[in-house]
Amino acid sequence: MEKFKTVLDIATKQNSLGFGAVALVTAVGEQFFSVAMFSCPCNDLHFLYGMVFLLVPALALLLLGFILRRTTWMTLTGVCQRRAALCRRRRLTGVCAALFQVWSTALVAPASWIAVALINGKFYECAMTGTNVTAYNKYLCGEKGSRLQCQQEMYRLPCGTGTSVPQMDRQNVLLTLKAQSQILGLLLVTSIMLSSLLLTCVARCTSPISYLQLRFWRDYVHEESSLMDSYTTKHAEQLAERNVKSFFYKTPPEEILTPSNKDCEKISSLYKFSTKDNYYSTLHRVMEDCQEVDNGMMRLTSVKSNEPVDPSPLVLGLYDGSV
Amino acid sequence: MDNFQTVLRFFTNQKSTIGYSFLALMTVGGERVFTLVSFQCPCNHDQNFAYGLTFLLGPAVVLLVLGLLFTSRLWRLYTGCCLNPMKLCPRGNCLGHLRVLMSIFCGACVAPVMWLAVALLNGTFYECAVSGLDDNLVVDLFCKNKTLACREELARVPCDRSKLSSDERMELLLMFRAQSQILGWCVIITAVVGGLLGTCYKNCRSKVSFLQLTFWKRYMEKEKERFDTLAVEYATKLADRNLQSFFENKEPAPFPFPNHRAWEEISAYYTFTESEQCYSTLQRYVERKDRDFPENKPVLDIEYGERDALRNN
Numbered sequence: 001m002e003k004f005k006t007v008l009d010i011a012t013k014q015n016s017l018g019f020g021a022v023a024l025v026t027a028v029g030e031q032f033f034s035v036a037m038f039s040c041p042c043n044d045l046h047f048l049y050g051m052v053f054l055l056v057p058a059l060a061l062l063l064l065g066f067i068l069r070r071t072t073w074m075t076l077t078g079v080c081q082r083r084a085a086l087c088r089r090r091r092l093t094g095v096c097a098a099l100f101q102v103w104s105t106a107l108v109a110p111a112s113w114i115a116v117a118l119i120n121g122k123f124y125e126c127a128m129t130g131t132n133v134t135a136y137n138k139y140l141c142g143e144k145g146s147r148l149q150c151q152q153e154m155y156r157l158p159c160g161t162g163t164s165v166p167q168m169d170r171q172n173v174l175l176t177l178k179a180q181s182q183i184l185g186l187l188l189v190t191s192i193m194l195s196s197l198l199l200t201c202v203a204r205c206t207s208p209i210s211y212l213q214l215r216f217w218r219d220y221v222h223e224e225s226s227l228m229d230s231y232t233t234k235h236a237e238q239l240a241e242r243n244v245k246s247f248f249y250k251t252p253p254e255e256i257l258t259p260s261n262k263d264c265e266k267i268s269s270l271y272k273f274s275t276k277d278n279y280y281s282t283l284h285r286v287m288e289d290c291q292e293v294d295n296g297m298m299r300l301t302s303v304k305s306n307e308p309v310d311p312s313p314l315v316l317g318l319y320d321g322s323v
Numbered sequence: 324m325d326n327f328q329t330v331l332r333f334f335t336n337q338k339s340t341i342g343y344s345f346l347a348l349m350t351v352g353g354e355r356v357f358t359l360v361s362f363q364c365p366c367n368h369d370q371n372f373a374y375g376l377t378f379l380l381g382p383a384v385v386l387l388v389l390g391l392l393f394t395s396r397l398w399r400l401y402t403g404c405c406l407n408p409m410k411l412c413p414r415g416n417c418l419g420h421l422r423v424l425m426s427i428f429c430g431a432c433v434a435p436v437m438w439l440a441v442a443l444l445n446g447t448f449y450e451c452a453v454s455g456l457d458d459n460l461v462v463d464l465f466c467k468n469k470t471l472a473c474r475e476e477l478a479r480v481p482c483d484r485s486k487l488s489s490d491e492r493m494e495l496l497l498m499f500r501a502q503s504q505i506l507g508w509c510v511i512i513t514a515v516v517g518g519l520l521g522t523c524y525k526n527c528r529s530k531v532s533f534l535q536l537t538f539w540k541r542y543m544e545k546e547k548e549r550f551d552t553l554a555v556e557y558a559t560k561l562a563d564r565n566l567q568s569f570f571e572n573k574e575p576a577p578f579p580f581p582n583h584r585a586w587e588e589i590s591a592y593y594t595f596t597e598s599e600q601c602y603s604t605l606q607r608y609v610e611r612k613d614r615d616f617p618e619n620k621p622v623l624d625i626e627y628g629e630r631d632a633l634r635n636n
Contacts, residue, residue, distance in 0.1 A: 016393045119361050168484065172367065179365035179374045186381035193388040204398050205405035209583065210590030211398050216554050223555065224562035231566045257572045267569065278580040280561070287565050287575045 019108050026061065026112040033057070034122050042159040046130020054123045058110035065106025070225070072102050075270060094270055104199070111192050118185030121178040128177050129154050140173050208275050217273065220280045228283075343433065350386075350437040354445065357382070364451035366485075368478035371455020379448040383435035390431030397427050400592055413591055423592055429521060436514045443507030446500040450481045453499055530595045539595075542602045550605070 038053055040046065066072050075098045117123050128136075134151070141150035146169050156163040157170050207214060239256060246253040263286075271282040279285040334341060357378075365374055391397060400423055404410050411420045442448050454477050466477065479485035480495050487495075529536055561578060568575035589605045601607040 016389075171484075175363060175365045176367060176370060178363060179370045182361060183370075183374055183377045186377045190381050190384050193385050193392075197388045197392055200392060200398075201401070202405075204402045207403050208406060209403065210587045211395070211402040212550075212590045213583070213586035214402065216558065216586075219555050220558035220562060223558045224565070227559070227562045227566055231570055235570055257570075259569060259572070263569075275583045278582060281565075283569060284561070284565050287568050290574070 022108050023112040026109050027116045030057075030113055030116045030120070034117070034120055038122060038126075040122075040126035040129075040158045042156050042162065044130060044132075044155060046155050046158075047127050047132075048130075050123045050125075050127025050130070054114065054117050054127065058113045061109040061113055062106055065109055066102060069102050069106065071098055074268065075099060075102075077268070094272060098270055104196075107192075111188070115185050115189045115192075118181050118188065121181040124181035124184070125174060125177045126158055128180075129157055129173075140176060141169075142172070144169050209273060217280050224281055224283065346434055347437055350434060351441050353382075354438060354441045358445065358447055362447060362451075364447075364454075364481040366454075366479045366482040368455050368457055371478050371481075372452050373455075375448045375450070375452025375455065379439070379442055379452065383438050386434040386438055387431055390434055391427075394427055394431060396423070396592075399590060400424065400427075402590070403587075410591070413594075416594070419594055420592070426525075429518070432514075436510065440507050440511045440514075443503050443510060446503040447481075449503035449506070450496065450499040453502070454478050454480050454495075530597060539602050546603055546605060 033053070041049060075095055079095075131137075137151045137154050138147070140154070141147040144150070146165050149163075150157075150165050150169060150173065153163045153165060154173075157165065157173055160170070163170070204211075209217070235258070239258060242253055242256055245251070266286050267283045269282055271279075271285070273280075277285070277288075279288060362378060365371060400411075400420055411417060413419070476485040476487050477495070480487065480492055480499075485492060526533070526536075531539070564576055564578055567573075585608065588608050591604050593602075593604045593607075599607065601610065
């Protein structure tokens with residue numbers, strides 16, 4: 001599990017190693033699928049079969065990319081409860097920008113799949129021999145003597161059996177299809193690269209902070225997120241220990257400090273960098289603002305196990321600011 | 324142990340040479356794999372040219388874009404320049420950034436040029452592309468003094484399926500390969516001569532001596548390494564301090580923050596000036612007399628000053 005977590009860590013870090021690793025794994029996976037699982041049926045399901053193998057795994061990889069990124073869940077958690085707050089334009093823009101960023105990094109795996117599949121050529125070959133578009137079939141079969149047979153038995157050509165079209169003409173058609181597929185694949189890769197360069201240029205050019213500070217911010221967010229994991233684990237252990245001991249030994253639970261729901265809510269919102277202050281995350285801003293304003297926030301003690309648990313926000317309000 | 328240290332020092336000094344050699348090996352290996360696994364000339368005169376050209380130029384463009392995307396120097400130069408174009412003209416010198424851009428572009432061109440050179444020396448892509456050209460001039464050039472069948476069968480020559488005699492086919496293939504390899508060597512020699520002239524020009528225009536330049540390069544490397552390490556340490560300490568304060572419900576300990584202007588100043592690109600004894604923008608900043616020390620907070624003073632001015636108006 002630890003090793004998998006390390007691998008996931010590398011893959012989700014937005015740097016060249018992460019993207020390269022994801023692209024490589026997708027390419028290997030595609031080769032495996034096309035060799036072990038793909039076999040073009042020799043009937044009228046060609047187009048559907050080829051397109052499914054080409055596009056459905058790409059869609060699955062895109063959705064997986066969304067699911068595995070923390071930013072998606074940080075943005076979407078609790079959105080249904082705060083629909084009114086979301087309708088404010090600034091907040092909506094922030095949410096859309098965050099989701100767009102997740103989407104653009106999640107596109108690496110599906111784009112690799114489609115590019116490798118097109119360069120390989122098998123899926124495209126299978127799909128295009130089943131289109132039933134007369135003009136296209138005429139173009140593929142050319143002006144040879146066997147063109148009528150070729151057009152009628154187009155869907156049997158990838159299999160090689162049960163067709164009366166001469167071998168040479170069959171090879172020609174399959175080579176033409178493979179060439180189209182590979183040209184399409186290379187053009188796709190080139191255009192994706194050029195548009196990502198353009199997008200990165202625009203994003204960096206319109207950045208309000210300098211390059212070194214941007215890199216530091218990225219490092220800080222990464223460190224804060226991994227330390228947050230270890231702090232929450234440690235705190236969860238302490239709280240669980242206290243509760244379980246109190247239950248089994250029938251002793252009153254010890255006092256333990258735990259952040260309130262309101263404070264957890266405060267540090268969960270998405271952070272937008274401002275050049276007026278020196279904060280690098282929502283947590284950082286909340287802690288520094290708390291120090292400056294100097295009000296008694298978060299003086300919350302956990303509810304003891306023998307008192308009735310009142311879920312109304314008034315209880316939290318009572319504990320907030322007292323002691 | 325001493326011998327090992329010597330060898331290690333030799334390799335560390337030759338880091339950039341080793342890096343480029345590794346890149347060359349990867350390009351050659353990649354090109355071979357690509358050719359063997361994926362490339363199959365379609366051998367019809369509609370597609371040959373587009374196919375061969377795409378295989379020749381597509382990966383070159385991809386390598387160029389990858390080289391530009393993952394160069395930190397480019398982003399260090401252009402981050403934030405749309406919002407503040409004056410960043411590109413430090414001390415009134417607006418041409419400096421174009422020189423740096425040129426140097427970055429030349430560095431990113433190494434991988435695509437290697438790909439083109441290897442692909443042309445191999446000859447397969449060129450063969451396929453040229454045999455698909457329908458231009459009368461081209462066909463006459465390749466098919467002069469040959470049979471009439473040559474014209475019709477030119478596109479099928481790269482595959483084994485043409486109706487030409489084996490000798491004619493071999494002759495045509497050898498001609499294609501020869502042209503491709505000559506073109507490949509021309510690309511290599513142009514790139515090498517261009518690189519040499521560029522380096523000569525850059526060194527000639529240098530304001531400092533060769534030894535100082537070498538020291539400067541070493542210093543920049545070391546400063547970058549230390550900066551990255553210290554930035555991660557600083558980020559960890561800051562995150563630890565914030566999280567401790569959050570979970571233990573206490574006020575955060577005081578922590579020094581370089582202000583936004585400080586970050587901007589150290590991110591600018593550096594050029595040598597004769598009046599200063601500095602090797603980087605970072606050194607220039609820390610040796611300034613009016614930098615941001617904790618007891619001196621000019622940013623806050625300005626903020627309060629503005630607020631008072633607004634209130635009075």
